[in-house]
Amino acid sequence: MNLAIALDDLAHHPDLAEILNDARTAIRAAGYSWILDQADAAARDTCNTLTTAAAATGSTPLSLPLDQHPGWVRLGLLDALAAWITEQATTCLHQPHPARPQPVISAAWRPRLIACSACAHLLRLPKGSAKDRTCDGCGLVVPDHSVIWSAAASHGGFVYQYGVCEPCRYWPTTPAAPITR
Numbered sequence: 001m002n003l004a005i006a007l008d009d010l011a012h013h014p015d016l017a018e019i020l021n022d023a024r025t026a027i028r029a030a031g032y033s034w035i036l037d038q039a040d041a042a043a044r045d046t047c048n049t050l051t052t053a054a055a056a057t058g059s060t061p062l063s064l065p066l067d068q069h070p071g072w073v074r075l076g077l078l079d080a081l082a083a084w085i086t087e088q089a090t091t092c093l094h095q096p097h098p099a100r101p102q103p104v105i106s107a108a109w110r111p112r113l114i115a116c117s118a119c120a121h122l123l124r125l126p127k128g129s130a131k132d133r134t135c136d137g138c139g140l141v142v143p144d145h146s147v148i149w150s151a152a153a154s155h156g157g158f159v160y161q162y163g164v165c166e167p168c169r170y171w172p173t174t175p176a177a178p179i180t181r
Contacts, residue, residue, distance in 0.1 A: 042157025
């Protein structure tokens with residue numbers, strides 16, 4: 001979690017855009033521009049997938065910058081991302097790796113499990129189970145037939161899924177219908 005906190009601090013650095021630009025320039029100068037191209041493609045694919053999924057459910061895509069999510073979402077995403085980068089996470093059978101950028105998925109209810117798009121089913125919860133009805137924000141297990149709002153935060157090609165009860169729902173727009181996870 002210490003690395004996640006450091007990454008969160010970096011995300012709020014006033015010179016972040018310049019730091020990232022310098023890093024991209026150094027990566028290109030070192031002859032690794034292909035990894036930036038793959039990472040950019042993964043980010044585009046992720047954005048398109050999240051937009052398509054929202055449209056299919058009749059909801060509004062939640063497109064907030066990472067720093068506009070509550071700390072528990074940001075730190076959960078960054079902890080999963082840091083675990084993946086440092087090879088401390090468990091991956092699906094396809095073994096996605098940061099050195100081979102592609103869209104990947106993690107979830108609040110399966111910390112440090114990273115799955116490729118083809119293995120997203122590994123993150124599903126049994127419908128109607130107590131885990132499926134648990135708010136990832138406050139831990140409340142909502143009664144049957146109550147709503148857990150599913151959402152996802154992304155950073156590039158990295159998606160972090162979570163679900164919240166009505167009091168913990170923090171985004172400004174309301175999807176047309178709750179998304180089931």
